[in-house]
Amino acid sequence: MHLFTAVFLIVLAATSATRLWLDLRHIRHVRARRDAVPAEFSGVIELAQHQKAADYTVAKTRLAMAHTGLEAALVLAFTLGGGLQALSDLWVEGFGAGLASGLGVIASVVAITSVAELPLTAYRVFGIESRFGFNRMTVAMFVSDLVKQLIVAAALGLPILLSVLWLMEKAGTYWWLYAWVVWVLFNLLVAAIYPPLIAPLFNKFTPLGDGELKQRLERLLARCGFRSQGLYVMDSSRRSTHGNAYFTGFGRSKRIVLFDTLISRLDPPEVEAVLAHELGHYRLRHVVKRLAWSFAASLVALWLLGLLMEQDWFYAALGVITPSTATALALFFLVLPLFLFPLRPLLAYYSRCHEYEADAYAAKHAPARSLVSALLKLYKDNAATLTPDPLRSAFYDSHPPVRLRIARLQYATDNG
Secondary structure (H helix, E strand, O other), X not given: OOHHHHHHHHHXXXXXXXXXXXXXXXXXXXXXXXXXXXXXXXXOOOHHHHHHHHHHHHHHHHXXXXXXXXXXXXXXXXXXXXXXHXXXXXXXXXXXXXXXXXXXXXXXXXXXXXXXXXXXXXXXXXXXXXXXXXXXXXXXXXXXXXXXXXXXXXHHHHHHHHHHXXXXXXXXXXXXHHHHHHHHHHHHHHHHHHHHHHHHHOOOEEEOOOOXXXXXXXXXXXXXXXXXXXXXXXXXXXXXOOOOEEEEOOHHHOEEEEXXXXXXXXXXXXXXXXXXXXXXXXXXOHHHHHHHHHHHHHHHHHHHHHHHOOOHHHHHXXXXXXXXXXXXXXXXXXXXXXXXXXXXXXXXXXXHHHHHHHHHHHHHHOOHHHHHHHHHHHHHHOOOXXXXXXXXXXXXXXXXXXXXXXXXXXXXXXXX
């Protein structure tokens, strides 16, 4: 056995085992606290709501465990199982060695992975989400969304993939730098066209109507010095009862989107507080910082790929007999997540710090008690557990546990 093959297998086994162990811890922790509402939430959260959140969390976590097993099986099948080599042989036989066959190989990997994951996705929507009363999506809508996603993915993904493959073959030693520039420009382009062109393919966006809520939000935007293309309401209730709000786009194309489910369940002061939190992310440049980190990481990744694709052992150790730029790219992005897994806690911690900062910003521009009441409503409506396993939460969660967020906000209220 090649040395890197052994390393790969050890990392795959360790990563999968750790993910499954963390999920089991989470299930046991939530179950053990299912029949008692945490003391700080007694009188605010009913026992039935707490139990629903626990059961929903357990169901989602079990599905995550199944997904972990499927991902490990697919990685093994494509690498040591010879799947990637078989796909390469098939495409080269039909189209010859070149960009067309390379494009076909990677598209095939993506397609096979998507088809393999489809049953789990359908079960999440029509099994778990329906069982707990969140799903409103029909089978026809589900299929329609899949078709639209396929069209958008092909329209955007194939050109960028073709560009990267061409650069890998033709641009010489520093292809990875040119590919990175193309990747950065591509992401900025998608961010610019997503609000006006892509998002409307899946949802209807209507300007927020006149009234108390609009007046409140416009005053908030003025206080925060924020300009956008407008306030929009998205018909998220067509697919789900979950509520949320977000910013999208950048520059002149940025807009604020409120889910209709959010507006229907929160009072105007609470919606204002939620928007103040989202404005905090913008004003504190969290989006820019995350983009910068993402672009820096992609530059390092492409540089590393440039080194590995020149090494025969990289292919041989992972089941590829006839190296090519396409198989190098596919192998790299199949195994890279395994080696980056230990960084998950750091990324989660960084994100949680941003959430605390956005909460603090919101508390300065809207009543903290309104954000507290909004968070409680959202956690109840979304059946989010109040008792996550601390270790798993630290490893994965991009948002702090609600009790910690509320404790900080209440402190801000008491000392504001």
